[in-house]
Amino acid sequence: MARKSRKNVVVQETAPKAYMKIWRAAFYIRLSVEFNGKKGDSLETQRQIMEAYTALCPDIEVVKVYTDNGTTGRTFEREGFQRMLHDVDAGKINCIVVKDLSRLGRNTIDTGYYIEKYFPLHGVRFIAVNDQFDSEDAENSGNHLIVPLKNMINEAYAADISKKVRAQQNQAMKDGEFVGARPPYGYRKDPDNCHRLLVNEDTAPVVRQIFQWTVEGVALNVIVKRLNEGGVMTPGYYHASCGLFSFDNKLAGSGKWQTWTVAKILADEVYTGDMVQGKHTNVGHKQVPTKPVDWIVVRNTHEPLVSREIFARAQAVREQMAAKYTRIMKDPYSENILRGRVFCACCGKTLHRQRSHGRYFYRCISNDRMGKGSCTADIRHLPEPDLFSAIVTIIRQKAEVVMGEALRLKQCDSKIAAQKAQVDQEIAELGQQTQKNKALLSSLYENFVKGILTRAEYLEMKEDYSRKISGAVERVQQLQTRQAELEQQMKHYTSMADKLAAVDKDTALSALLVNQLIQRVTVNGPEDVSIDFAFESGFDRVMEVLKNE
16 A cells, blocks of 8 residues: 655645644642542542543643642632633633533632633633533533533532531530630640640740739730740741641741730630630631620630639739720820831831820830840931931932933833834734644644544644744733833833922922832931832833833
8 A cells, every 4th residue: 555645744735624723721620628538529530530531632732730729619719710810811721621510619600700701701611521511512502501500509519518517616616615727825736636625835834924924014015025035936936836837827927926916815715714716707708706795605614724813813904004005195196107118227127106295206126025135226216207307308319310210211212112013023923923833733633634644743743833832822922011011111100200200308208108109118227218119129121221222
């Protein structure tokens, strides 16, 4: 039998109807929080099902896998899912494959929105393998009724599971059992019963000492200073050291005791031996405080760390201190327009704004809270008017520089227009190349079916053309992103120049001015102040234009 010629097979023209569109697909895998350990629901099994399906689809190329492990399907605010949507918007994927509809979500309205609105609007093909649903399959035309019905069933299932879990937790709380991931500071979970609290001999003495200092009249800030000077590990750091979460988790905190941490311990009745739970509830997937009358309180469930008498005396002392502070602070503070933006150059901590005889000043309290020697800077009494005056002076100096650069930018209009024209031309050329490569890619499959190409040759050529197409798409995205960033940055920079131009020596520092211009104020001394402006970061393209002028 004569050998079939492969000459010029990659450039054979085929009719448009024979072209095969290659879908850039993503696997989406979700494991529910109520996962029961069944193999069919595991992450690995979901992926195997989708891989087996797509292996039979020559028009699908899997480019990425997104996973949400231990995440409920009732909300779509999931990290993996949101990253996938971001890549859909960026044009990186145009096909999404799931094991079944419930893996996409268990919320009827939102799931229906993505399947019927979002995906079609973005040209995304959606496949649910086990439900035999493919948005590109003409046979699925009748599924406009089946899909919503399945979504409702999935949502009802999720709601039922959630309701049962909450009911079980509430009953456990009423029975006096501890329900929570982390035990209160001063206690540990019973190794034989995770719902029972035992005294933690490592941290219980710290709790007892905090209550003892309080009943002796020691102020919270003094207690904090003593704990930090003594090197006592904070609750967050202690739990991190026990492996309950990592040290870089926000729950670990800064590693330094704060007044609110001590106040929280002093207000918790758990240290009297009573189990007080149900202080928060979930509303719209967010935790909100509940009224004290709705708290679940069970008396004498575990060994107390302090007596009820000590606890009551500590509350009385705190109330007396609060009443005394209220009497002193009859006149309300004026607005702190620099809140959260003024820092000590030495220790990096926020400077505190304080008032004395009706005048405001800033000081670093690191030595008071964390112990002597924590900060060597001499920032004890920096008057607010002096700080404001220094800030306005720096803003006026910055204004001169920015307005000069804005003028130079306007002079670069012709150059920027030429750059844009060059970018548009390159994008057009890439588009033509991509269309040609797509046509050649489609002809490959036809030649493979006809036997002109072997499977190995087909796969090799397919990979080559797919790589060229993907490269062109990525290049277009880069060009468009850079051009859009430049235009946006120039507009923002010009706007900032206009705002700065309005600042003169008689301008008073205001909250609006601070919010528009200032990101951070660093103080090293009364005469040594620096500012990080909000508009300085993110102007790389603008600076590039100015440098190449």
